[in-house]
Amino acid sequence: MVEFAGWSMPIQYSSIVDEHRATRSAVGLFDVSHMGRLRFKGPAGLAFLDRVLTRDIRDTKPGQVRYSLITNDEGGILDDVLVYAASGAPSVSYLLVVNAGNRDKIVAWLNAHRASDEFIDESADSAMIAVQGPRALEILKALLSFDPARLRYYGCTSLDWGGVPTLVSRTGYTGEDGCELILPASAAESKWEQLVAAAADCGGRAAGLGARDTLRLEAGMPLYGHELSEDVDPYQAGLQYAVGLKDRTFPGSDVLASKAERPGTERRAGWVLEGKRVPREGYAVYYRGEPVGRVTSGTFSPTLERPIAMGYVPAQLAAPGTQIEIDIRGHRAPGETVRLPFYRRSS
Amino acid sequence: MQPQNLLFAKTHEWVHVEPAGAEKIATIGISHFAVEALTDLVYIELPEVGRQLRAGESFGEVESVKAVSDLYSPLSGEIVEVNQQLANRLDQLHDDPYGAGWIIKLKVADESEMSKLMPHAQYEKQCAEEGH
Numbered sequence: 001m002v003e004f005a006g007w008s009m010p011i012q013y014s015s016i017v018d019e020h021r022a023t024r025s026a027v028g029l030f031d032v033s034h035m036g037r038l039r040f041k042g043p044a045g046l047a048f049l050d051r052v053l054t055r056d057i058r059d060t061k062p063g064q065v066r067y068s069l070i071t072n073d074e075g076g077i078l079d080d081v082l083v084y085a086a087s088g089a090p091s092v093s094y095l096l097v098v099n100a101g102n103r104d105k106i107v108a109w110l111n112a113h114r115a116s117d118e119f120i121d122e123s124a125d126s127a128m129i130a131v132q133g134p135r136a137l138e139i140l141k142a143l144l145s146f147d148p149a150r151l152r153y154y155g156c157t158s159l160d161w162g163g164v165p166t167l168v169s170r171t172g173y174t175g176e177d178g179c180e181l182i183l184p185a186s187a188a189e190s191k192w193e194q195l196v197a198a199a200a201d202c203g204g205r206a207a208g209l210g211a212r213d214t215l216r217l218e219a220g221m222p223l224y225g226h227e228l229s230e231d232v233d234p235y236q237a238g239l240q241y242a243v244g245l246k247d248r249t250f251p252g253s254d255v256l257a258s259k260a261e262r263p264g265t266e267r268r269a270g271w272v273l274e275g276k277r278v279p280r281e282g283y284a285v286y287y288r289g290e291p292v293g294r295v296t297s298g299t300f301s302p303t304l305e306r307p308i309a310m311g312y313v314p315a316q317l318a319a320p321g322t323q324i325e326i327d328i329r330g331h332r333a334p335g336e337t338v339r340l341p342f343y344r345r346s347s
Numbered sequence: 348m349q350p351q352n353l354l355f356a357k358t359h360e361w362v363h364v365e366p367a368g369a370e371k372i373a374t375i376g377i378s379h380f381a382v383e384a385l386t387d388l389v390y391i392e393l394p395e396v397g398r399q400l401r402a403g404e405s406f407g408e409v410e411s412v413k414a415v416s417d418l419y420s421p422l423s424g425e426i427v428e429v430n431q432q433l434a435n436r437l438d439q440l441h442d443d444p445y446g447a448g449w450i451i452k453l454k455v456a457d458e459s460e461m462s463k464l465m466p467h468a469q470y471e472k473q474c475a476e477e478g479h
Contacts (some may be wrong), residue, residue: 015387016386017386017412275390276390277389278389278390299412300387
């Protein structure tokens, strides 16, 4: 168990690699209750979110989930978030899911930018479980009495799971198909146990923070505090699709408008290395003997069985096929720049 | 080898010393507890035969998906043998840490350093405390 943003969480239940493989081949269960959940109500809530999010979500309809960023006045990334438009009486509400380590910062930021609009921090009263992998929809269908295949990718719905109000979304952070469930904290333990039993029946298991990291890395997904920070703008990170500048403003939008025309020099890139040594955060990236960038995340990919890493280098060196070296504690491991993601599921 | 017959360093290496003619030879490896804590081993960096080590000096590293850890020599001496097959058989560190998973053998330079190492029971107590 480790301390993570004030939460005590397992790096692994058994083995990172076993949990990783179970998620790729069957199903992995992730207790992601540490993620922050903030609820905004009605059209006023949507209007407020529109004033702080980089993404234009004004056309979001109930049942849709959107990925967005929150930027500071300089266009640096404060957090990457999901916005759920959840239908419910008497009107639509919007759930903002933020990174655990950023929750206090984002709550303060939102309070500083709101007029009279209230939002409710539901993080402590709710739980969040990710069910990910090729067998995920099948076990959920049996448990929920609802076929999650009816949801589109990044779709969501509210349902009654044996008396427990549950928000189900077809989202995840592993590169696999699957869902994330948000439910009252009081019901979380019994529902988690039901999921663990159903997962075990098809070769799945609970997975910890370690596997969550190796899975998202293979899927080429950035992680706040590593690929994303206040020193990185959305264009460097390759997240321009989450920025909507037309007919709207938000903190940093003027800076981002100029960056859209004249992007900064660095780009996020991915590398596959030779050998077995693991490139880790902070290691230097070399091109033709010169240091050109740095690793922000790295691991030994259980699927590729090769060391992989993401990081930042000058844009002209981020092209797939570029040969680089990474300094692994004094040893230069050769590698090649590849197109992200490292892993794409077959179906 | 039985762990009960070994000495342990705080840094989770084990030692078994036996006489070889006029010399004392120490076989060194890492404990089952350490291997379990690392899990998912991917790489081991082994030293060269002939290298002189001081007690507490790093002689290699073992790397897992999660982290990289230095290997520290519990005793001073010259490396006389290295278990080269470990490079391709990391599973032996896990499956047989006190046997086929040995890492190096040293010609012991100073037997008195053994007094700084722990018997198994004391080492287990340390592990129990670290486990929490």
